[in-house]
Amino acid sequence: MANSYYLIIIIGMALVTYIPRMFPLVILSDLELTAFWRRFLYYIPPAALSALIFPGILGATDSSIIAVIGGIVAAIMAYLKFNLLTIVLSAIAAVFLFQYLI
Amino acid sequence: MFYQGVKKALPVAIGYLPIAITFGVVASSAGIPARMIVLMSLMVFAGASQFVAVNLIASGAGILGIIITIFFVNLRHILMSATTSEKLKKQSKGWLALISFGITDESFSIIATDPREDLPRAYVFGLITVPYIAWVSGTAAGVLIGESLPALLESSMEIALYAMFVGLLIPEIKRSNSKLKVVTLAVFISSALSWSPFFNLSEGWIITITTLVSAIFAARFIKVEGDRVGK
Structure with missing residues (x-):
């Protein structure tokens, strides 16, 4: 493919990524929110993270079962309060091990 | 700073x-x-x-x-x-x-x-x-x-991205029971949107709709426990 093909995609991606990030931050910082909308925003992080994880994680490796094992290892490490790097590396190691064995 | x-x-x-x-x-x-x-x-x-x-x-x-x-x-x-x-x-x-x-x-x-x-x-x-x-x-x-x-x-x-999301989510729900309820709800909704034969949505739509619907539902019906937000 020509470089211009990738350039157009990257510039387009940069725009549709930047605008949703920028707009509410610049506009909403003026507003006082009601209790309902504050609760709504309070619940956004767990809701968005859950939607990002599931069911997308099932397609992360060739085998859904191994992907879930990787997720469970990450969850256990996170529960035991390990830092993000240890969590990520443990999950990669677990998936690698299971893929190697099976 | x-x-x-x-x-x-x-x-x-x-x-x-x-x-x-x-x-x-x-x-x-x-x-x-x-x-x-x-x-x-x-x-x-x-x-x-x-x-x-x-x-x-x-x-x-x-x-x-x-x-x-x-x-x-x-x-x-x-x-x-x-x-x-x-x-x-x-x-x-x-x-x-x-x-x-x-x-x-x-x-x-x-x-x-x-x-x-x-x-x-x-x-x-x-x-x-x-x-x-x-x-x-x-x-x-x-x-x-x-x-x-x-x-x-x-x-x-390729598991790395998901491991990171899990690593961010677990501390959130450890701190708050009401957030755990939202997670349950969100997983239910995104599964329904992904696998039900009635919808044919792209991954981006599924993530957006799931986030919106579960956060609105939670803001309306789930009490915030142990936090001062929205009281």
């Missing part, structure tokens, strides 16, 4: 490295030129979107289709950015426009769960700079390692 932000973001930045390296490896094995891969990380700085884009490019999707899909994958940032604005009330518009570039799932989680009411400028700047540097340099490293990596390790690395 800048260094305090750097310190807080360091685990995120270090966590980005394997993901960024994975991205570099996956993107170059999809046949994208090295310069373009690094340019994408420099200009876009969004893990999930970049992985989705590489998948679409590899499958030969059209330019417009790719950009529209990425837009939907990114819609959740509207909600995150709106949440972030609660913590950045006294900042100038130009400054907000600049730091909004650095709002990722991870920096957002740190900002949103900060107990302080208003976050200092230098702190937030430190918070977003370090992960950005890690993301771009990790991508370049991944491109350099490229296809010399064994295929088995390469495919194992």
